Amino acid sequence: MITTKRRLLFYIYVLVMGAMPQFLLASDNDELIRIGILSHRGDQVTRDTWSSTADYLTDALDSYRFEIIPLDFDEIDPAVSRGSVDFLLVNSGIYVNMEVRYRVSRIVTLNNHMGDISLNVFAGVIFTRKVRNDIRELGNLRGKKLAAVDETSLGGFQMQWGLMKKEGLDPFKDFSSISFAGTHDKVVMAVENGFADVGMVRSGILEKMAAEGDIRLDEFKIISPVIYDGFPYIHSTSLYPEWPFSKLKHTPNQLAQKVAVALLKMSNDPALGRDHHGWTVPLDYQQVHELFKRLSLAPYEKYGRFTLVDAIERYWKVITLVLTSLLILTIMSTWIVRLNAQLKKSKRSLEYQYEIILNSVCDGIYGVNSKGHCVFMNRSMRQITGWEMNDFQYLNQHDLLHHTHADGTHHKIEECPVNLTFIDKQPRYIDDDIFWKKDGTSFPVEYSSTPMLDHKGDVLGSVVVFRDISERKKADEESRRHQKQIAHMARLNTMGEMASGIAHELNQPLTAIATNSFACIQMLESGSIAKDKLLDILEIIGMQAEHSGEIIKQLRQFVRKEQPERSITNINVLIREVLLFIEPEARKSNVKIICKLDKNLYKVLVQPIQIEQVLLNLLKNAIDALQAMNKDNRQLIIKTEVAGGNAVVVTVEDNGPGIDDKIREGLFDPFITSKNNGLGLGLSISQGIIESHHGKLYLHSDNSGGTVFRFALPVASRVNEVNQKLLSGHKLSSKKLVG
Numbered sequence: 204m205i206t207t208k209r210r211l212l213f214y215i216y217v218l219v220m221g222a223m224p225q226f227l228l229a230s231d232n233d234e235l236i237r238i239g240i241l242s243h244r245g246d247q248v249t250r251d252t253w254s255s256t257a258d259y260l261t262d263a264l265d266s267y268r269f270e271i272i273p274l275d276f277d278e279i280d281p282a283v284s285r286g287s288v289d290f291l292l293v294n295s296g297i298y299v300n301m302e303v304r305y306r307v308s309r310i311v312t313l314n315n316h317m318g319d320i321s322l323n324v325f326a327g328v329i330f331t332r333k334v335r336n337d338i339r340e341l342g343n344l345r346g347k348k349l350a351a352v353d354e355t356s357l358g359g360f361q362m363q364w365g366l367m368k369k370e371g372l373d374p375f376k377d378f379s380s381i382s383f384a385g386t387h388d389k390v391v392m393a394v395e396n397g398f399a400d401v402g403m404v405r406s407g408i409l410e411k412m413a414a415e416g417d418i419r420l421d422e423f424k425i426i427s428p429v430i431y432d433g434f435p436y437i438h439s440t441s442l443y444p445e446w447p448f449s450k451l452k453h454t455p456n457q458l459a460q461k462v463a464v465a466l467l468k469m470s471n472d473p474a475l476g477r478d479h480h481g482w483t484v485p486l487d488y489q490q491v492h493e494l495f496k497r498l499s500l501a502p503y504e505k506y507g508r509f510t511l512v513d514a515i516e517r518y519w520k521v522i523t524l525v526l527t528s529l530l531i532l533t534i535m536s537t538w539i540v541r542l543n544a545q546l547k548k549s550k551r552s553l554e555y556q557y558e559i560i561l562n563s564v565c566d567g568i569y570g571v572n573s574k575g576h577c578v579f580m581n582r583s584m585r586q587i588t589g590w591e592m593n594d595f596q597y598l599n600q601h602d603l604l605h606h607t608h609a610d611g612t613h614h615k616i617e618e619c620p621v622n623l624t625f626i627d628k629q630p631r632y633i634d635d636d637i638f639w640k641k642d643g644t645s646f647p648v649e650y651s652s653t654p655m656l657d658h659k660g661d662v663l664g665s666v667v668v669f670r671d672i673s674e675r676k677k678a679d680e681e682s683r684r685h686q687k688q689i690a691h692m693a694r695l696n697t698m699g700e701m702a703s704g705i706a707h708e709l710n711q712p713l714t715a716i717a718t719n720s721f722a723c724i725q726m727l728e729s730g731s732i733a734k735d736k737l738l739d740i741l742e743i744i745g746m747q748a749e750h751s752g753e754i755i756k757q758l759r760q761f762v763r764k765e766q767p768e769r770s771i772t773n774i775n776v777l778i779r780e781v782l783l784f785i786e787p788e789a790r791k792s793n794v795k796i797i798c799k800l801d802k803n804l805y806k807v808l809v810q811p812i813q814i815e816q817v818l819l820n821l822l823k824n825a826i827d828a829l830q831a832m833n834k835d836n837r838q839l840i841i842k843t844e845v846a847g848g849n850a851v852v853v854t855v856e857d858n859g860p861g862i863d864d865k866i867r868e869g870l871f872d873p874f875i876t877s878k879n880n881g882l883g884l885g886l887s888i889s890q891g892i893i894e895s896h897h898g899k900l901y902l903h904s905d906n907s908g909g910t911v912f913r914f915a916l917p918v919a920s921r922v923n924e925v926n927q928k929l930l931s932g933h934k935l936s937s938k939k940l941v942g
Contacts, residue, residue, distance in 0.1 A: 358405025
């Protein structure tokens with residue numbers, strides 16, 4: 204029982220802080236206990252009705268905080284199956300289903316009250332409007348429009364269904380329509396407003412709605428009314444036990460016992476509200492089980508029926524044994540007679556098909572035993588290599604086919620992939636190797652080596668399938684050469700666009716050289732030679748000449764065709780060299796360049812000219828984009844930083860208008876450009892260059908304005924690690940040779 208002091212605090216909570224969430228009044232360390240309650244009259248009504256009970260339990264049980272979770276009819280099963288609630292208060296029909304399916308167990312049963320009368324049973328009501336003189340008894344319901352609460356509502360549909368079944372009525376067939384409103388109140392209003400001819404609700408609903416002023420009770424009449432002594436509500440069906448308060452399987456028994464004791468002590472407590480009289484010991488719900496059996500409802504949907512499927516499910520072992528025995532006898536009787544003929548025919552057919560398949564494949568195929576001697580080869584193998592079966596009788600296939608690497612070094616037999624297959628029974632795929640022909644020449648191949656195993660799993664040998672990739676390698680080389688030409692032309696095109704800026708940049712030091720040279724000449728001609736003055740002028744001439752030479756050197760280096768060699772370089776050095784080209788155009792376009800270069804940057808293994816081309820393309824694109832901005836607000840930021848200790852990240856950011864969504868997705872595709880005179884190859888070439896360096900180029904900007912391009916390059920040690928994995932055949936086993 205709650206003490207007087209605690210009762211006073213409870214009233215203060217209800218009157219002053221009723222709108223405040225429960226968790227603000229409980230300790231942060233209290234364990235949250237969720238009570239799922241069937242929301243048969245709507246979520247808000249459910250919370251208003253039961254929140255005081257949750258507050259009572261929170262106050263009565265230390266270290267626990269209780270919360271009401273309203274559940275619609277279709278939300279109950281998922282909530283119980285997931286265990287998202289700890290206790291459950293639902294109608295007796297849903298409880299019976301949960302009891303069988305999820306081992307939910309009742310701990311107390313609800314007591315409702317009518318005036319001073321306490322009730323722990325309820326019934327179902329079938330009603331219509333009083334003016335419907337055509338509806339007087341159950342037999343008049345055929346062809347009418349029916350409104351019920353839910354197909355799983357015990358008092359709002361299932362009790363009435365059981366009653367109608369006794370009278371030979373089927374609500375799903377004998378009514379013109381049936382609709383489920385979801386709540387009892389909606390069913391009553393549907394009948395009152397003429398949307399339905401007949402309604403079904405639980406007992407007490409009509410009286411409560413009349414008391415609340417929602418309806419007038421004298422405007423309705425009950426179909427097939429029943430009177431029980433001591434039961435005050437109008438109803439049509441037998442009485443069934445009230446809603447049980449039950450615990451889920453995962454809820455601790457000790458907690459359930461505490462909750463049950465607290466609920467049984469709630470009689471005459473304000474937490475009960477005006478509709479409830481408290482709780483009683485759990486009642487017997489066998490009557491509900493019997494109703495569900497009669498209606499064939501879950502969990503008794505198959506109760507009382509014994510079909511062919513049931514017979515199969517019950518006696519499937521016997522049926523399977525009999526059918527299997529008959530089948531075996533039939534097969535054996537025919538198999539013994541035809542066995543010898545079939546075996547001979549199959550053997551000839553297999554040998555013929557085997558030879559046809561081998562010889563029809565364009566790739567070379569040969570098989571070797573565990574000693575490395577060839578046991579079969581197809582026609583393509585002989586045509587490509589010139590070797591015959593007799594050549595392999597006494598020699599290992601390694602000694603004839605791939606004894607030497609492409610660079611002329613000896614290929615050790617213990618490193619041979621085919622021989623390794625005998626040892627570890629693992630298939631292998633080699634994407635780039637050479638085989639040697641009988642005439643002493645070699646050719647590039649890709650091949651797979653697959654182990655042949657017997658029924659015990661022991662290695663018998665392996666099958667090797669190879670393909671001559673000479674033409675493909677030529678095509679790859681031609682493609683790489685073509686890409687280099689395109690990249691070279693792109694650099695020349697970029698230099699052409701920047702020619703005026705570079706010419707202006709060269710003109711300044713050349714003008715200074717000429718002016719100071721004339722000054723020297725005049726000083727010499729006048730005869731008034733000041734040695735210190737002359738040295739200063741000559742120093743200026745030398746500095747300007749050196750600056751011009753550096754620009755010309757970088758320009759010649761940039762436009763020449765790059766060499767394939769890569770070197771370990773600090774990316775900041777390449778950025779400063781590119782700025783020599785881009786700064787004249789930036790000044791001409793009133794663009795302010797801000798450099799944020801990390802001084803402690805790791806070095807990267809790159810082809811410098813290619814990376815300079817990427818930088819120049821990104822910077823020039825940014826300057827072009829800034830032409831649409833105000834001259835006083837054009838800003839370009841280039842930044843370098845270390846990412847995670849294994850990569851260097853370069854960022855080129857501008858505050859321009861950004862990139863149109865229409866071209867964002869295909870931005871890196873060839874011939875996609877936002878410039879009027881652009882070819883759309885710059886970003887495509889740049890992406891290919893960065894990816895060839897094991898890096899990634901991507902657009903990082905959003906729709907808020909401006910454009911941010913970033914590319915990441917692995918540090919030199921990481922690049923060497925990747926290359927070593929590729930050279931050692933790290934990915935060879937993940938591929939298959941396609942015939």
